[in-house]
Amino acid sequence: MKRFNLEVVVGLFMLLGFACFVFLSIKLGDVKIFNDRTYTVNARFGSVAGLKKGAAVDIAGVSIGKVAEISLNRETYEAMVIMQIKPEIKLQEDCIASIRTSGIIGDRYISILPGGSFDLISDGGEIYETESAINFEELLSKYIFEN
Numbered sequence: 001m002k003r004f005n006l007e008v009v010v011g012l013f014m015l016l017g018f019a020c021f022v023f024l025s026i027k028l029g030d031v032k033i034f035n036d037r038t039y040t041v042n043a044r045f046g047s048v049a050g051l052k053k054g055a056a057v058d059i060a061g062v063s064i065g066k067v068a069e070i071s072l073n074r075e076t077y078e079a080m081v082i083m084q085i086k087p088e089i090k091l092q093e094d095c096i097a098s099i100r101t102s103g104i105i106g107d108r109y110i111s112i113l114p115g116g117s118f119d120l121i122s123d124g125g126e127i128y129e130t131e132s133a134i135n136f137e138e139l140l141s142k143y144i145f146e147n
Contacts, residue, residue, distance in 0.1 A: 038065060038084040039123040043097045043110075046132040048079040050108040051099055057083050057110045064089045067110065083110065091127070092117040098131035108133060 048070055057065040065085040073080050085091065094115030101108055112127075121127065 037087050039087055040068065041083045041085055041091060041121055041125055041127060043081050043083065043127040043130050044073065044076070044078045045081060045097075045099065045130050046078060047135065048081060048099060048108075049133045049135055050101070051081070051110070051133065052108070055107065055109050057085065057112065059089070059112045059114060064112070081110070091121045093119040093121055093125075094129065095121075095127060096129040096131065097127045099133040101134075 051067065051070060053067055053070060055067040056063050057067065065083050067081060068084045069080075069082040071080045071082075072078075081097075091112065092115035094117040096113040096115070098111045098113065099108055100111045
């Protein structure tokens with residue numbers, strides 16, 4: 001009887017450990033089990049150097065969404081960025097999207113400067129005013145090699 005009780009306790013301990021492992025994997029991996037409600041907004045940039053899928057989208061330093069997809073528009077050769085925005089955040093049509101760097105050599109993210117328009121961007125809409133990423137290597141080479 002004691003051996004059976006010991007096996008049950010060990011089995012429960014193993015199940016609890018496995019459940020903790022699954023929970024941590026989901027939380028740390030930023031995996032969404034239940035589909036979070038978001039809406040998509042598109043933006044076109046001349047350059048998205050260093051921006052990655054999953055990067056943050058911020059307004060005033062507060063995260064309001066993330067980058068869902070980055071692709072190349074084959075007609076205009078511009079980078080198309082699709083962002084997933086939280087439904088409680090409403091973006092104006094005249095807002096400005098900029099690619100910024102967190103810290104000196106940090107990750108790239110998209111910063112949105114709100115506009116003043118009363119018209120809002122709907123699901124699948126586009127931000128027309130954008131500022132591309134600053135390429136520090138290009139700036140440094142211009143500074144060094146120009147007179």
